[in-house]
Amino acid sequence: MRIFHSATQLTHAPALEFSRGEAMPHRESPVRVESILAALAAAGFPSAECPEDFGLGPLTRVHATDYVEFLRTAWSIWKSDMGETPAYPTAWPVPGVGSRKPQSIEALLGWYNFDSGTPIVQGTWEAAKASAMAAIGAARAVQAGERVAYALCRPPGHHAAAAMMGGYCYLNNAAIAAQSLRDNGVNRVAIVDVDYHHGNGTQALFYDRADVFFGSLHADPCFGFPYFMGYADETGMGAGEGTTVNLPLPENTGETAWMAALDHLLKRVQAFGADALVVSLGVDTWEGDPLSSFLLPATTFPRIGDRLAGLGLPTAIIQEGGYATAELGENVVAVLRGFEAA
Numbered sequence: 001m002r003i004f005h006s007a008t009q010l011t012h013a014p015a016l017e018f019s020r021g022e023a024m025p026h027r028e029s030p031v032r033v034e035s036i037l038a039a040l041a042a043a044g045f046p047s048a049e050c051p052e053d054f055g056l057g058p059l060t061r062v063h064a065t066d067y068v069e070f071l072r073t074a075w076s077i078w079k080s081d082m083g084e085t086p087a088y089p090t091a092w093p094v095p096g097v098g099s100r101k102p103q104s105i106e107a108l109l110g111w112y113n114f115d116s117g118t119p120i121v122q123g124t125w126e127a128a129k130a131s132a133m134a135a136i137g138a139a140r141a142v143q144a145g146e147r148v149a150y151a152l153c154r155p156p157g158h159h160a161a162a163a164m165m166g167g168y169c170y171l172n173n174a175a176i177a178a179q180s181l182r183d184n185g186v187n188r189v190a191i192v193d194v195d196y197h198h199g200n201g202t203q204a205l206f207y208d209r210a211d212v213f214f215g216s217l218h219a220d221p222c223f224g225f226p227y228f229m230g231y232a233d234e235t236g237m238g239a240g241e242g243t244t245v246n247l248p249l250p251e252n253t254g255e256t257a258w259m260a261a262l263d264h265l266l267k268r269v270q271a272f273g274a275d276a277l278v279v280s281l282g283v284d285t286w287e288g289d290p291l292s293s294f295l296l297p298a299t300t301f302p303r304i305g306d307r308l309a310g311l312g313l314p315t316a317i318i319q320e321g322g323y324a325t326a327e328l329g330e331n332v333v334a335v336l337r338g339f340e341a342a
């Protein structure tokens with residue numbers, strides 16, 4: 001299995017996030033990458049390849065040009081005003097406060113961001129771009145004939161929409177991979193999102209598209225982040241009606257119910273008739289994950305890989321969440337091994 005990752009992805013390292021009234025160490029830390037790389041090496045996987053730089057073109061196929069430009073320049077603008085302090089948004093254009101695009105860097109941070117956990121710090125743009133390049137690298141490898149490729153993406157991507165960061169995500173790596181496949185001749189692409197959290201950004205990007213399927217099983221948004229999307233009655237619109245499938249699950253969902261939901265989702269992928277598969281792989285469904293209420297034991301993860309491989313499609317696996325850093329790598333490797341063993 002070819003693996004894509006670059007050390008540039010580690011340059012983004014925000015120190016703090018805010019949770020339940022307190023500043024706490026940021027969960028989406030470079031330690032996550034160390035955990036995954038160590039487990040891959042211990043399991044005998046080949047070393048990660050540094051992807052080539054595919055430029056901004058594939059990013060703006062998914063994201064708005066002004067948003068990409070904001071991400072590229074925000075830190076230098078912020079720094080010239082504020083110094084080296086991290087750039088957190090403090091106000092958001094929610095309904096009722098107006099919807100005119102602001103000009104100041106402080107206001108633009110809220111304009112392009114839906115939560116407080118996704119700051120811009122030194123290296124954020126470089127890391128987010130490198131993470132997207134890893135995803136494109138995996139997509140290209142699959143297109144060139146690999147059965148499966150894994151992109152160790154970090155920061156993650158599935159909460160990022162066309163002009164919106166949030167949920168630790170800046171560029172939507174899975175969506176960029178899917179669009180890259182489409183732009184290079186794959187007719188129909190399915191994205192299966194198995195992260196604990198709903199992939200709101202990915203859903204929004206392809207909601208009216210007939211050529212890209214998005215299916216997700218996740219914490220019911222009635223209690224789980226990102227809260228405002230991911231309900232079962234969201235099924236796509238226009239030409240995309242029926243190509244979005246959401247399977248929200250209750251708190252404390254265990255292996256039996258989770259695997260039944262996955263099997264149901266994979267039947268929908270088969271009915272869609274995909275030519276390639278992109279997996280948003282979060283392992284924050286693990287029973288010990290600090291951000292999750294699901295109860296999947298570690299023994300579920302090889303089964304997930306086995307089921308995904310069972311679709312028989314060229315597959316790009318894109319890393320999303322997973323925050324129990326001691327066990328993260330082993331859980332990811334378990335999925336990849338399950339896929340390869342199938």
Ligand SMILES: [Zn+2]
Pocket residue numbers: 195196197282284320321322
């Ligand atoms: Zn997640």
